[in-house]
Amino acid sequence: MQHISLAINKLIVNSFVFLCFLAWPQVVQAKQPLNVQNQITIQQEDSVENSEAENAVVDLTQKAGVENQPLNSADTFPQKNTIDSAGKKKQHNHSIINVFISDKKIELLKNKLTEYGEKHLPRKIRTVYLDIVEKVFDYSLLLFLAALILIFIANIAFVLLTLNFTIKRKNQKEKFGRIYGKMYEDVIMAYIFGNIDWEKALIKLKRIKNKANRRILISVLMNFKANFKGELEKFIPEIYVKLNLQNDSLKLARSRHSHKKVMGIMELTHLYPQGAKGMISTLINHSNDYVRTEAQIAYVTLNAENPFSFFEKLKQPFAKWAQLSVFYLIRLNQIPVPAFARFLSFKHYNIRNFSLKMITFFQQFEDVSEVIKMVDNEMEETRFLAYKAINDLRLYDSRELLKKKFEGETNRNKLEILKAFKNIGDTDDFAFLEEVMKTGSISLKLEACRSVYYMGQESRDKISKHTKEEIPELELLLAHVKDPRN
Numbered sequence: 001m002q003h004i005s006l007a008i009n010k011l012i013v014n015s016f017v018f019l020c021f022l023a024w025p026q027v028v029q030a031k032q033p034l035n036v037q038n039q040i041t042i043q044q045e046d047s048v049e050n051s052e053a054e055n056a057v058v059d060l061t062q063k064a065g066v067e068n069q070p071l072n073s074a075d076t077f078p079q080k081n082t083i084d085s086a087g088k089k090k091q092h093n094h095s096i097i098n099v100f101i102s103d104k105k106i107e108l109l110k111n112k113l114t115e116y117g118e119k120h121l122p123r124k125i126r127t128v129y130l131d132i133v134e135k136v137f138d139y140s141l142l143l144f145l146a147a148l149i150l151i152f153i154a155n156i157a158f159v160l161l162t163l164n165f166t167i168k169r170k171n172q173k174e175k176f177g178r179i180y181g182k183m184y185e186d187v188i189m190a191y192i193f194g195n196i197d198w199e200k201a202l203i204k205l206k207r208i209k210n211k212a213n214r215r216i217l218i219s220v221l222m223n224f225k226a227n228f229k230g231e232l233e234k235f236i237p238e239i240y241v242k243l244n245l246q247n248d249s250l251k252l253a254r255s256r257h258s259h260k261k262v263m264g265i266m267e268l269t270h271l272y273p274q275g276a277k278g279m280i281s282t283l284i285n286h287s288n289d290y291v292r293t294e295a296q297i298a299y300v301t302l303n304a305e306n307p308f309s310f311f312e313k314l315k316q317p318f319a320k321w322a323q324l325s326v327f328y329l330i331r332l333n334q335i336p337v338p339a340f341a342r343f344l345s346f347k348h349y350n351i352r353n354f355s356l357k358m359i360t361f362f363q364q365f366e367d368v369s370e371v372i373k374m375v376d377n378e379m380e381e382t383r384f385l386a387y388k389a390i391n392d393l394r395l396y397d398s399r400e401l402l403k404k405k406f407e408g409e410t411n412r413n414k415l416e417i418l419k420a421f422k423n424i425g426d427t428d429d430f431a432f433l434e435e436v437m438k439t440g441s442i443s444l445k446l447e448a449c450r451s452v453y454y455m456g457q458e459s460r461d462k463i464s465k466h467t468k469e470e471i472p473e474l475e476l477l478l479a480h481v482k483d484p485r486n
Contacts, residue, residue: 110133117129184216188224237273245271250275252264268298276298292322293322300326301333306338327361337364341364349381372395380413383409390424391419394424402420415447418436430459434463436448
């Protein structure tokens with residue numbers, strides 16, 4: 001806070017110096033007409049005094065010489081024209097204010113301010129007030145710059161104070177969470193290990209009716225649920241239900257805000273599975289990606305006997321993040337793996353692609369004919385995964401099909417087909433690979449050469465007999481393939 005106060009003080013001082021620097025030329029210019037006006041006023045006063053003296057002389061002359069024609073002071077002494085400074089209106093420079101307000105409105109405002117001061121202010125304050133009003137309207141640039149700088153300083157001060165308040169509040173919230181989190185952890189650990197009974201634990205769990213404290217307690221239980229296994233794990237949902245914390249999570253899951261809904265789904269899935277199943281089924285097609293993904297992950301977790309039955313109800317995409325999370329759950333929780341070949345006929349391409357990946361990873365040879373059919377799919381990604389599955393599953397009977405599909409494929413899929421011949425090809429496929437090495441692009445030639453080289457000794461001998469005229473890049477290709485770094 002001291003640093004912020006020092007920064008504000010420096011800002012005010014620098015702004016004042018900047019204001020003086022900008023306003024000084026305007027003040028100097030404003031003083032020049034005032035000096036001229038003062039000189040004119042002095043001359044006018046001298047003229048008035050001279051006129052009065054001349055008039056006195058004329059009167060004496062008239063009394064002394066009755067027979068003489070009365071002297072006309074105007075003829076004898078031509079009277080100088082005088083200017084009434086009180087009656088003449090001052091010309092003020094309102095060039096800055098005129099951008100926003102007309103001269104008429106400025107004078108009206110000035111008159112109202114003056115009238116207010118004369119009627120409502122004491123004599124001592126009135127003089128100062130009227131002087132300030134006069135100077136403000138004389139030096140409009142000064143007023144304008146002062147207003148801008150004050151607004152700027154106020155904005156900076158507001159931002160700094162808001163930032164300071166936010167940081168303080170965040171630190172207090174974190175400190176509050178650490179203190180109560182540690183206390184709740186100790187009490188729950190003591191209850192789980194049998195050091196205290198539930199009644200005593202309930203007494204030590206202070207302020208659990210407070211909303212913030214209940215959120216801290218739920219986070220502690222979520223942490224224990226993730227780290228405890230075996231007999232200790234069963235205590236966590238029990239404590240959760242005894243404290244009626246499921247109502248807090250259900251409220252979050254019904255929230256209109258997606259981040260709260262996701263948090264509620266996670267808590268119910270891990271701490272109150274029996275109450276989460278009904279709600280999860282209605283959220284697998286949610287419009288929000290995060291909510292839908294979390295609901296799909298929760299469905300797999302809660303339905304271990306048939307984890308992918310929601311595929312039949314799925315209308316929204318099966319996102320890649322959900323695919324990765326589901327795959328992790330299958331391996332971590334040892335969920336029974338279904339036969340993914342039956343999902344290859346589903347209309348959603350991401351379900352088909354996910355199924356091909358799972359078939360490849362889990363080496364599912366059941367219904368491989370369904371896998372082979374996927375090479376005719378209209379989507380490039382699906383065909384790519386089908387070629388990869390044929391390679392990884394070592395489906396040797398698919399070689400002729402791959403040769404037929406080669407010419408009509410994209411460059412990426414052509415490379416995957418050539419990679420497959422490295423594992424499932426034999427000498428009967430040498431002519432096909434040889435043709436690719438002669439006519440294909442550099443990347444295709446390299447992959448074809450690698451497949452030929454690793455198919456067996458017989459294919460290596462055949463490729464070595466070719467001359468530079470037939471395959472100009474042969475030596476470079478073989479050197480690249482033989483290099484262990486590649």
